[in-house]
Amino acid sequence: MQKIGLIALVTVSIILSASWGQNSQQTSARMTISLTSIGYKPESGCGYKGNDVPSDLTLLNDDVKVRLSFLSDELLAVYRSACRAGLATVRGSDSKVRKMEAWFLDPRNGKLIGTDTWPTVKRRWLNHRWDTQARIIPVQSGFLVHAGHFLDFYTFNREKKVLLPLDPDSRWAVTVVRPGREIHLQEISDDETAVGRWLFSETLKQEHRQSEFAGITSASGKAAITKLAHCLHIQPLSAKEYDLYCPESRDLGLPEFLNDSEVLAVSGKSVTLLSLTGEKLWSREVSSDHSITNDKISLRGNRFAISLRGRTKFDGIEIPKHKEAIFVYDSENRSQIFHSVVGGEFEVQDFALSPQGKVLAVLKADSIDIYILVD
Secondary structure, rough: OEEHHHHHHOOEOOOOOOOOOOOOOOOOOOOEEHHHHHHOOOOOOOOOOOOOOOEEEEEEHOOOOOOEEEEEEOOOEEEEEEEEEEOOOOOOOOOEEEEEEEEEEEOOOOOEEEEEEEEEOOOOOOOOOOOOOOOOEEEOOOOEEOOOOEEEEOOOOOOOOEEEEOOOOOEEEEEEEOOOEEEEEEOOOOOEEEEEEEEEEOOOOEHHHHHOOOOOOOOOEEEEEEEOOOEEEEOOOOOEEEEEEEEEEOOOEEEEEEOOOOOEEEEEEEEEEEEEEEEEEEEEOOOOOEEEEEEEOOOOEEEEEEEEEEEEEEEOEOOOOEEEEEEEEEEEEEEEEEEEEEEEOEEEEEEEEEEOEEEEEEEEEEEEEEEEEOO
């Protein structure tokens, strides 16, 4: 192990591992970036502070999670929603003043590049399938910011190029069409009807549109997909919609397109790769129920990562009790390329893959660990 001192006010430790280059590597972090050293300070956030279910369920809509997003190989964003007390303009209305704060880092050396803040509004649903308010979204030639009643396109040097106003009476949810040249923007009305629009990510100009189920989970260049009660359901452009996958176990998972011809479905206990005819191409299950906690797909769609928590076994590897592990797979040849215990149970806040899937970043309460993955 080699250690180096302070670099650009960021604490960095480098750990060399002889296991690099194997088909599935297990290694320590290549770099650890202290969040304190870049000016990040924890705060209580906007979330509901009570222990019981509130009578006003909209109090649960605020996204209190600190998030991590790889925008390019040279740009990594840490961001969160924040709020402060304000004056209510209408009796009984929400008086909080909301904003999204972001810290932009160079993941190659841990250097802080800059910070930005956007005014936001209260989310109108519990998850990003129905509302991506206060989210930073990577695309092929830059990144999008959904903040307030606007969707903005930024270049990698954080210059705003395009602003798209959004109707404040609707809910809006953005999904990326991999590899990021297009996005899918769904508008959801109060009567739960929805319209999906395919937009070019760099100009935000409309390419296609269709009526859809509200709250889709993913989109390709040719279709949208969602999870219904017992099936994964596809709504193609200019073609008849159909049920893709209806297993007897009803262990469906949330589906995401890896590309225009393959869908990855991840539940609490399984990972399944499907063709657009519903053929199961590859799958893995855990030895105990509901230990898969999160999953991420690279922007290119060539790699995906899943996290697992607690004492369990996955893909032939034991995960210790009270620990969290991340597995990374090459989706093109369906092979495991990385696995490692990355922290204690409930220690990991978020994680992200670089656009090409060559770097894994893991966010903890006070640091970011950077892992270099095998080619």
